[in-house]
Amino acid sequence: MDHEHCHSLLNSLSDYVEGDLSEELCAEIERHLQSCENCRVVIDTLRKTVYLYHATAADPPVMPQDVKERLYTRLDLNEFLNPSP
Amino acid sequence: MDREKRKEEDFSLPRLRAGDRAEFARLVDAYSGVIYRLGLKMLDDPQDAEDILQETFIKAYRYLKDFDGRSSLSTWLYRIATNEALMLIRKRKNVPLSFDEALDPDQEIEKPLQILDWCCMPEKELMSAEARLYMQQAVEQLSPGLRAVFVLRDIEGLSTEETSRVLNLSESAVKTRLSRARMRLRELLTAYFGERMSALGLVEPGDD
Numbered sequence: 559m560d561h562e563h564c565h566s567l568l569n570s571l572s573d574y575v576e577g578d579l580s581e582e583l584c585a586e587i588e589r590h591l592q593s594c595e596n597c598r599v600v601i602d603t604l605r606k607t608v609y610l611y612h613a614t615a616a617d618p619p620v621m622p623q624d625v626k627e628r629l630y631t632r633l634d635l636n637e638f639l640n641p642s643p
Numbered sequence: 644m645d646r647e648k649r650k651e652e653d654f655s656l657p658r659l660r661a662g663d664r665a666e667f668a669r670l671v672d673a674y675s676g677v678i679y680r681l682g683l684k685m686l687d688d689p690q691d692a693e694d695i696l697q698e699t700f701i702k703a704y705r706y707l708k709d710f711d712g713r714s715s716l717s718t719w720l721y722r723i724a725t726n727e728a729l730m731l732i733r734k735r736k737n738v739p740l741s742f743d744e745a746l747d748p749d750q751e752i753e754k755p756l757q758i759l760d761w762c763c764m765p766e767k768e769l770m771s772a773e774a775r776l777y778m779q780q781a782v783e784q785l786s787p788g789l790r791a792v793f794v795l796r797d798i799e800g801l802s803t804e805e806t807s808r809v810l811n812l813s814e815s816a817v818k819t820r821l822s823r824a825r826m827r828l829r830e831l832l833t834a835y836f837g838e839r840m841s842a843l844g845l846v847e848p849g850d851d
Contacts, residue, residue, distance in 0.1 A: 565754060572822030599760045600829070606762045606769075607829045608797060614775055615798040619680035625693050629675060630668075632697050633704065638668030 563590060564597050575605050654716060660708050667707070671700055674717065677799065678724045684794045685728035686735070687783050695731060699724040714808050721801070721809045725791055732787045755826065759846070761836035768839060781831040785824050792817055793824035 567587055573579045574587050591598050630639045653673075658666040678699050682692030702723050710719060768774065782790060795806045796817070803821075807814045840846040 568754070568826070569819070569822060572825050573818065575825075578818075596755075596758050599758050600755045602760060602762045603833055604825060604829045607832050608825060610769060610774075610778065610832070611797050611828070613770065614778065615800065619676035621676050621679045621696075625679065625689075625696070626675065628693070629671070629697055629700065633667075633671065633700055635664065635668045635671060638665065638672075 564594060567597065571601060571604055575601065575608060656710070656712055660710065662704075662708070667704060670703075670716070674720050675700070677717075678720060681721065681724050681794060681799060682728055684779075684782065684798050685725070685790060686731060687779055691728075691731055691735070695724055695727045698727045702727075715805075718801075718805055718808050721795065721799070721805075722811075725795070725809055729787055729791060755830065757830050757833035757837065759833055759837045759840070761833060761840055764836060764840060764843075764845065768843070769836070774835070774839075777835050778828075778832065781828050781835075784831065785827060789820050789824040789827065792820040793828070796821050797825070 567590060570579060570583060570587065574584065579587070591601065627639065630636050654670055655663075655666055659670065675696060679692055679696045682695035683689065686692060686695070699720060703720060706723075710716075714722075782793065785793060791810060792806060792812075795801045795809055796803070801809065803814050803817050806812075807817045810817070812820075837846070
């Protein structure tokens, strides 16, 4: 990561991981990755970081029943707390 | 029915604007789960998340009559909730309002310092309860401005455009902040998983 070239690519790495770059810039990064082990590691671990957060976010949100009950009470919506399906 | 996938058109705007209680209860039912999770991810404290949840829907009910429908209802709710969360963070941490600006979330990205390939660690290590806890704590280490973008984009799955509407930022500012947040988290996760690799004997001493 000491090369000037690596640094200039840094701002594009997130977009690269997202597949959100122009073909030209993409090709430039891929050319650079062939010769730069450090950047390859950064890209791989960046991709894995995003993957791990996406994976933990996949669980549906869980709101405890008592939190829900207090919310409905605060909003004066108790009559709608357990609507029949 | 998947509540998160509920369509906007399921709600009657005229009835919501008129203060219809039953219609508002349906809105609360549909979105309270995601708003609660947003609060948890932003502050990592169940009591704070509950405060954000309650304030969000109190404000929503109060201001629905002024909702102009230019953004979607969900974007509007996210916006109220995110503002509540940011206000609470500033209050809790006693951070001055200029905190974000002082650190300039849009400045150039920092150089990666940790170069270590931990991608090949076993999945059960990467997704262990301890690792998940560390990942959540890492999010809390982001500055509030970066954290809001990261939570909306990478946890809640909003698009760049939606996130820019929620936070009233340009799309390019959202991209820059997301990029900085991800790189910062990569650093933190590399430090953590690097230690785990050493502990598991997956890396030679001095190999990093």
